[in-house]
Amino acid sequence: MSKPKARISFTVDGKKCSAAPGQTILQAAKDNGIYIPALCRWEGFKPAGACRVCTVRVGGRYMAACTQPVTDGMAVENDVPDLQDMRKALIEMLFVEGNHMCPTCEKSGNCELQALAYRFLMLVPRFPFQFPARRVEPAGKKILLEHNRCIKCLRCVRGVRTRDNKAVFGTLRRSRDKKISVDQVLASALTDKQARQAMDRCPVGSILKKEVGFAVPIGRRKYDKEPIGSDVEKARG
Amino acid sequence: MARKIVIEPVTRVEGHGKVTIRLDDRNNVASSRLHIVEFRGFERFVQGRPYWEAPVLVQRLCGICPVSHHLAAAKAMDQVIGVEADGLSPTAEKMRRLMHYGQMFQSHALHFFHLAAPDLLFGADADPAVRNVIGIALTNKELATRAVLLRKFGQEVILATAGKKIHGTGAVPGGINKNLSIEERDALLQGAGAPAIETMIDWAEEAVEFLKDYHAKNRALMDGFAAFPSNHLGLVGRDGALDFYHGAMRAVDAGGKRILDDVDYRDYLKYIAEEVRTWSYMKFPYLKSLGKAEGWYRVGPLARLNVCDFIPTPRAQKQFEAFRAYTGGKPNNMSLHMHWARLIELLHSGEVIRELLLDPDLQKTELVRKGRKRGEGVGLVEAPRGTLFHHYRVDENDQISMANLIVSTTNNNEPMNRAVHWGAMNVLSGKRDITEGMLNRVEIAIRAYDPCLSCATHALGRMPLAVELYDTGGNLIDRKAR
Ligand code: SF4
Ligand SMILES: [Fe+2]
Numbered sequence: 056m057s058k059p060k061a062r063i064s065f066t067v068d069g070k071k072c073s074a075a076p077g078q079t080i081l082q083a084a085k086d087n088g089i090y091i092p093a094l095c096r097w098e099g100f101k102p103a104g105a106c107r108v109c110t111v112r113v114g115g116r117y118m119a120a121c122t123q124p125v126t127d128g129m130a131v132e133n134d135v136p137d138l139q140d141m142r143k144a145l146i147e148m149l150f151v152e153g154n155h156m157c158p159t160c161e162k163s164g165n166c167e168l169q170a171l172a173y174r175f176l177m178l179v180p181r182f183p184f185q186f187p188a189r190r191v192e193p194a195g196k197k198i199l200l201e202h203n204r205c206i207k208c209l210r211c212v213r214g215v216r217t218r219d220n221k222a223v224f225g226t227l228r229r230s231r232d233k234k235i236s237v238d239q240v241l242a243s244a245l246t247d248k249q250a251r252q253a254m255d256r257c258p259v260g261s262i263l264k265k266e267v268g269f270a271v272p273i274g275r276r277k278y279d280k281e282p283i284g285s286d287v288e289k290a291r292g
Numbered sequence: 293m294a295r296k297i298v299i300e301p302v303t304r305v306e307g308h309g310k311v312t313i314r315l316d317d318r319n320n321v322a323s324s325r326l327h328i329v330e331f332r333g334f335e336r337f338v339q340g341r342p343y344w345e346a347p348v349l350v351q352r353l354c355g356i357c358p359v360s361h362h363l364a365a366a367k368a369m370d371q372v373i374g375v376e377a378d379g380l381s382p383t384a385e386k387m388r389r390l391m392h393y394g395q396m397f398q399s400h401a402l403h404f405f406h407l408a409a410p411d412l413l414f415g416a417d418a419d420p421a422v423r424n425v426i427g428i429a430l431t432n433k434e435l436a437t438r439a440v441l442l443r444k445f446g447q448e449v450i451l452a453t454a455g456k457k458i459h460g461t462g463a464v465p466g467g468i469n470k471n472l473s474i475e476e477r478d479a480l481l482q483g484a485g486a487p488a489i490e491t492m493i494d495w496a497e498e499a500v501e502f503l504k505d506y507h508a509k510n511r512a513l514m515d516g517f518a519a520f521p522s523n524h525l526g527l528v529g530r531d532g533a534l535d536f537y538h539g540a541m542r543a544v545d546a547g548g549k550r551i552l553d554d555v556d557y558r559d560y561l562k563y564i565a566e567e568v569r570t571w572s573y574m575k576f577p578y579l580k581s582l583g584k585a586e587g588w589y590r591v592g593p594l595a596r597l598n599v600c601d602f603i604p605t606p607r608a609q610k611q612f613e614a615f616r617a618y619t620g621g622k623p624n625n626m627s628l629h630m631h632w633a634r635l636i637e638l639l640h641s642g643e644v645i646r647e648l649l650l651d652p653d654l655q656k657t658e659l660v661r662k663g664r665k666r667g668e669g670v671g672l673v674e675a676p677r678g679t680l681f682h683h684y685r686v687d688e689n690d691q692i693s694m695a696n697l698i699v700s701t702t703n704n705n706e707p708m709n710r711a712v713h714w715g716a717m718n719v720l721s722g723k724r725d726i727t728e729g730m731l732n733r734v735e736i737a738i739r740a741y742d743p744c745l746s747c748a749t750h751a752l753g754r755m756p757l758a759v760e761l762y763d764t765g766g767n768l769i770d771r772k773a774r
Contacts, residue, residue, distance in 0.1 A: 158348075158352065158459060159345060159348050159349045159352065161344070161345060161348070190340065191340050191341070191342070191691060193689040193690075193691075199342055199689070199690065199691070263342060265342070265344075265690055266344060266373070266465070266690075267344075268342065268344040268345060268464070269344065269345075269347075269348060269461045269464050269469055270464060270469055270660075271469065272455045272461060272462070272469045272470035273454075273455025273456055273460055273461055274455055275470075
């Protein structure tokens, strides 16, 4: 039995922080009250490094904070203008690559992509809209899969499972043609609670539990009062 | 020389349309037409969408009356999930009503003070630079302040019920997503963002009195301008009361004889059909029993006061009695009396809002009910401009497969064309030179109907609308765009 290792020290933008060995940069920063934005990450799922919104810089090299373990003496750059602008560009790309109509989307106010766009003060994307032709696909009896809004974060692929641990969602094709697929039989086997969880885990309005849309009034939705990341930053005090 | 006049855009009308008037060789009106470019995009756009999204999605049809679309769609979707209109929880129904009467209040205040009052106060021939809401602000500060605050009050009601002043959420299939907090209630009762409800009701009543006074001084204009007989259609409550949110369809003819009575609006297709005319994209609805030529009808404030038996609030009822007495109890067929009717409805909306605010049901917590799902729903409401029809079919995956909307302005298509024709015959016909004031009179005829062209065209956002003169050879000889 190895005895527990001592905590390690690192800095984020010059601020002294400490971490348990093996923590990712993102986790460790969070424990120190520093918010690193991320879309594909979900506490408890294996990190995917899919969205790259959490990109930080260490010693001049760019790395995904959600997959990179923190090491002793590491000096992480996070809240610096060029990195923030790059993250904003990534968020803008996600907007132009899909069809995101926030005003009529039931996830509005609870959507992490929208919340990040607000946090980054995105007005008009710098890239041209792609207007891809996508559709709404029934996923079993309880869910609709709104492909127009999918950002391929793979949270559903990693984390939506039936009681006997079978993956309900998968992927088809690669690169820009990548598409989320659904096993209709397994999706139909999801309980109401599981379907609800699946909806909550999707960062955008792509997984829709049927018949619950717009149930929370404007003003009481997740990001109506405070920007995304405020919970992490508040913990810092 | 024979000429054709085109009025485009029609100013102070929401949306986009065009008026063409053909003059013969002696400058007499040969024909007149109001063209509204109807764009059926929305009916296509909603196909495939989840049904519960419809109330939020379709309100984007309009920036002026989104609540009407929101509620008509919600009423249709209530049926889709198996909840009848009278099967909603009292809290849900009353919250929706509050939202709806709030919108009626803001829309009627906007129309009267911003769009109609400039013509009435300054006259049709006044300089257009003065004949507008800014002109009112400069010459009649008190009236302008009231205009702003009355409208604001309506918007505050919408905010408290839908979460936003425009394009909120609120109604969901089977109910509503919030009740009214005590704080929200008291802000509206006592005044916070806008004056208190009592003040609003007083001002609305004074607006009716202002119009009656104007009428007394301008009887020939008010009674004669664009007056013509028509049928009238609207919803009435079960007891025959004026009701903007729910009821049965009733239609009367110009003399007051009932053509439709107590008709369940889910059967609207049995009674109403839409005629397509080659020169217009906007359809012409008519009552099937009377046929295409005779079956056209008016909707809106005038029609509503013509079809209902009474108004269920005391101060508006008193005004209604005077309104009815003026035509000896018969339907009122005078287009400019639309303004009178509209202000009585403004007053009524204020009274209903107060009644609802004092109702403890609004603080209760049963918000949504469910029933057995079915694949179809029809929702009707009385929008500020008249009866609004929403009809949807939903497939087994909960996706919308069919949508049919008949908006108020489409219902008023033929009456507006008649009003334009009246204006052309009585103002332009036989005149050699067309003045701005003459063109404005034609527009006043249209404006009485408060047409919402962005609704009628089912387009996203608002579009502009101009006046052009053509000879019989189709050559442009004059153009007046404002
Ligand atoms: S459906 Fe949602 S959770 Fe799944 S990949 Fe797309 S955005 Fe991510
Ligand atoms: Fe409208």
